Amino acid sequence: MRAGMRLTAMRTRAVLLMCCLFPLLPACRQESDPRTITLRVANWGSPAVESSFMTLEREIREEFERRHPGVRIQFEQIPGFGQYAPKLLMMHVSGSMPDVISLDASSGAVFMDNGVLRDLAPFIRDDTTFQLEQYFDRLVDIFRRDSRLYSIPFDFTPMMMYYNKRLFDEAGVPYPKPDWTWDDFLRIARALTNRDGPFEKHQYGFYFMNVMPFWLPWLWTNGGDVLGPDGRQATGHFDGPRSLEAMRFLTDLMLVHRVAPTIDEGKAAGVDLFRAGRAAMDLKGHWMMIDYRADNIDFGVAPLPTNTGKPTTVVYVTGLSIPAKARHPELAWEYIKYMTSKEVQIKRVSSGLAISGNRLAAAHYAGTEVEDAFIAATEYARPAWGASVERYPFIETLGEEMLEDYVYARGTLDLQTQLSRTAKLIDAVLMEQAEP
Amino acid sequence: MKRRTWPALLFVAPAALYLAVFAIFPMLFAGWASLHRWHLLKPEHPFVGLGNFIALARDPFFRNAVGNTLLYVLLSVPLGVISSLLVAMLVSRALRGIGFFRTLYYVPAVSSQVAISMVWIWILLPGEQGLVNSCLGALNRALGRSLFPTDTNFFGEPGWAMLSLVAMSLWIGLGPRMIIFLAGLHAIPQTLYEAASLDGCNAWQRFWYVTLPQLAPTMLFVIVTTTIASFQLFTPVYMITRGGPRRTTDVVLYHIYKEAWQKFEIGMASAQSYVVFAMILIAAAVQIVMMRRGLRQEGD
Numbered sequence: 001m002r003a004g005m006r007l008t009a010m011r012t013r014a015v016l017l018m019c020c021l022f023p024l025l026p027a028c029r030q031e032s033d034p035r036t037i038t039l040r041v042a043n044w045g046s047p048a049v050e051s052s053f054m055t056l057e058r059e060i061r062e063e064f065e066r067r068h069p070g071v072r073i074q075f076e077q078i079p080g081f082g083q084y085a086p087k088l089l090m091m092h093v094s095g096s097m098p099d100v101i102s103l104d105a106s107s108g109a110v111f112m113d114n115g116v117l118r119d120l121a122p123f124i125r126d127d128t129t130f131q132l133e134q135y136f137d138r139l140v141d142i143f144r145r146d147s148r149l150y151s152i153p154f155d156f157t158p159m160m161m162y163y164n165k166r167l168f169d170e171a172g173v174p175y176p177k178p179d180w181t182w183d184d185f186l187r188i189a190r191a192l193t194n195r196d197g198p199f200e201k202h203q204y205g206f207y208f209m210n211v212m213p214f215w216l217p218w219l220w221t222n223g224g225d226v227l228g229p230d231g232r233q234a235t236g237h238f239d240g241p242r243s244l245e246a247m248r249f250l251t252d253l254m255l256v257h258r259v260a261p262t263i264d265e266g267k268a269a270g271v272d273l274f275r276a277g278r279a280a281m282d283l284k285g286h287w288m289m290i291d292y293r294a295d296n297i298d299f300g301v302a303p304l305p306t307n308t309g310k311p312t313t314v315v316y317v318t319g320l321s322i323p324a325k326a327r328h329p330e331l332a333w334e335y336i337k338y339m340t341s342k343e344v345q346i347k348r349v350s351s352g353l354a355i356s357g358n359r360l361a362a363a364h365y366a367g368t369e370v371e372d373a374f375i376a377a378t379e380y381a382r383p384a385w386g387a388s389v390e391r392y393p394f395i396e397t398l399g400e401e402m403l404e405d406y407v408y409a410r411g412t413l414d415l416q417t418q419l420s421r422t423a424k425l426i427d428a429v430l431m432e433q434a435e436p
Numbered sequence: 437m438k439r440r441t442w443p444a445l446l447f448v449a450p451a452a453l454y455l456a457v458f459a460i461f462p463m464l465f466a467g468w469a470s471l472h473r474w475h476l477l478k479p480e481h482p483f484v485g486l487g488n489f490i491a492l493a494r495d496p497f498f499r500n501a502v503g504n505t506l507l508y509v510l511l512s513v514p515l516g517v518i519s520s521l522l523v524a525m526l527v528s529r530a531l532r533g534i535g536f537f538r539t540l541y542y543v544p545a546v547s548s549q550v551a552i553s554m555v556w557i558w559i560l561l562p563g564e565q566g567l568v569n570s571c572l573g574a575l576n577r578a579l580g581r582s583l584f585p586t587d588t589n590f591f592g593e594p595g596w597a598m599l600s601l602v603a604m605s606l607w608i609g610l611g612p613r614m615i616i617f618l619a620g621l622h623a624i625p626q627t628l629y630e631a632a633s634l635d636g637c638n639a640w641q642r643f644w645y646v647t648l649p650q651l652a653p654t655m656l657f658v659i660v661t662t663t664i665a666s667f668q669l670f671t672p673v674y675m676i677t678r679g680g681p682r683r684t685t686d687v688v689l690y691h692i693y694k695e696a697w698q699k700f701e702i703g704m705a706s707a708q709s710y711v712v713f714a715m716i717l718i719a720a721a722v723q724i725v726m727m728r729r730g731l732r733q734e735g736d
Contacts, residue, residue: 086697086698089476089477089700092477093476093477110477110700114477114478115477116477264589264592267562267589267592268562268563268587268589268592270561270562270563270565391699393698394698394699401682401683404680404681404682405682408594408682433699
């Protein structure tokens with residue numbers, strides 16, 4: 001009797017255990033029905049966030065499944081953007097790569113230059129239903145290595161100068177013109193700065209944040225850069241006269257002209273100062289528009305102020321790629337074609353997250369002042385260095401540390417010395433990589 | 437005899453297999469990798485001998501990480517041991533409801549370090565949004581003057597960030613250390629205290645001449661395990677400071693993570709792991725030898 005009871009108890013426990021494990025089973029089982037093909041698609045992002053955009057994306061995937069009977073899409077979201085590339089590369093090494101991956105061009109070099117991805121050129125050559133001309137050339141070129149092409153542009157955003165129209169109107173300052181210079185920028189920023197009253201009430205002309213992707217374009221608008229054109233050396237470029245001038249101007253915005261919050265002030269504010277209506281201008285991408293609209297900010301968009309007479313900015317691009325170790329490359333190609341098609345892109349881009357890499361879909365949304373300003377920038381925008389330099393994330397850390405050191409020291413350090421020191425550190429990082 | 441060994445071996449086999457696959461093999465493999473220039477994605481792994489270690493000795497950023505780690509260990513180990521001993525003595529008394537407090541002190545140990553980090557970010561927020569700063573603000577108002585600054589950015593200022601991590605470690609590690617001290621305290625024969633009282637010892641003397649010597653083996657265990665854990669600080673750094681501000685919290689384990697997962701230099705990351713391994717080995721050996729010597733003198 002007692003033995004029987006114990007057995008029953010054990011059985012109950014076993015059943016409970018099975019119930020706990022049950023949700024894991026479908027994940028272990030790759031394909032239940034031998035006729036079903038599971039196409040694994042990976043993207044960054046948190047699966048926990050449920051939004052109308054996620055619903056839209058799911059509907060788009062379900063439509064693909066309807067058109068391809070017997071195909072099931074397994075959507076794998078990898079949380080934490082910093083985790084995305086390492087996780088995928090580990091999957092590559094261990095042979096468990098998905099069939100389609102989103103590729104962020106600004107961290108794309110490590111994928112494109114190490115044989116992690118499949119060359120898409122043969123697919124394009126053999127597929128008469130696909131026209132590469134539909135996509136923005138400058139974006140396509142980012143994913144090229146000689147005759148090989150590793151990704152089809154999915155969506156993108158150049159970094160642009162957002163401005164808060166209400167703050168401009170209140171101060172009686174005219175909106176920035178497309179051909180404005182640094183002098184114009186500084187004059188406007190001064191007119192829109194108000195440091196009266198307590199810190200919580202301070203208003204800044206410009207919202208500066210020490211994130212190198214957000215400040216590197218300033219070097220470009222003065223003809224400087226962090227690396228030379230071949231991406232192999234920082235000395236002579238990051239510490240060159242044009243870059244020095246740009247870094248001096250940027251840090252002066254905080255320390256001398258006081259039209260931007262210092263790094264400490266920005267952190268201490270604890271909020272996005274532009275969204276809070278306490279900064280008149282901010283250098284950001286297309287994706288911020290969603291938040292600004294939600295906050296009812298009446299914003300405009302201008303190109304970056306430039307000293308060279310030539311407009312420039314940085315563009316961030318996402319592409320869709322097929323890993324070299326994908327199990328179903330042909331089906332993956334069908335999926336990429338579908339996802340980057342005009343029809344799907346029009347549906348997807350409606351969220352405002354980014355601009356479609358497909359010209360036809362991008363044209364569909366053109367015609368508004370803001371959208372046109374963004375699309376115009378595709379003619380001159382440059383890719384981030386991370387698209388061609390594998391170690392670039394490290395270079396960004398070094399650049400940000402240098403700027404923080406300098407601002408923290410309240411200008412008691414010599415900027416030229418700091419830049420030269422950092423340029424040497426960057427060169428060491430690049431050299432280390434180049435060594436056999 | 438032979439008949440008795442094989443079932444025993446069978447029982448230890450799963451654990452032994454687990455250790456072999458997930459601990460011993462990776463350790464040996466890392467040792468081998470540390471002697472090579474090994475990029476995760478490159479097909480060739482040229483042998484470089486001790487080249488990685490020589491490069492590390494010259495690398496100012498790695499030296500900085502080692503320095504930060506040592507600073508963290510030197511602060512968090514003594515403070516952690518002392519604070520948990522005090523709490524253990526506090527909760528070792530047979531008071532009503534003491535079980536509740538023992539449980540309370542143990543809760544951080546069973547919580548996810550990621551969740552704890554999120555809570556601490558909030559506790560230490562700058563301005564009067566964070567718990568600590570808003571308490572200081574309330575104190576100022578109660579006293580009627582601004583005695584305490586309320587704008588300290590604990591995780592954002594170079595001087596404060598490391599101290600904040602140490603404070604966090606005291607809180608997280610309190611429970612496990614307390615439990616071990618509790619066991620040690622309960623194992624001390626009550627008669628010793630009675631004898632000491634009869635000899636006219638006051639509370640302090642009883643602690644110094646009875647409790648501490650009797651706790652010595654427990655103390656050794658706690659100090660060694662706390663030291664090992666301190667050398668392996670990672671999660672809060674990854675979650676909160678990311679090595680900043682200005683590299684003041686860039687500890688070795690975080691440095692290794694970046695070497696392996698941002699630079700993909702597996703060989704160099706393995707070499708760094710072996711440096712940490714050596715540091716822990718030396719620290720633990722020194723502690724054990726010193727404590728043994730102390731115990732032996734006690735016995736004489």
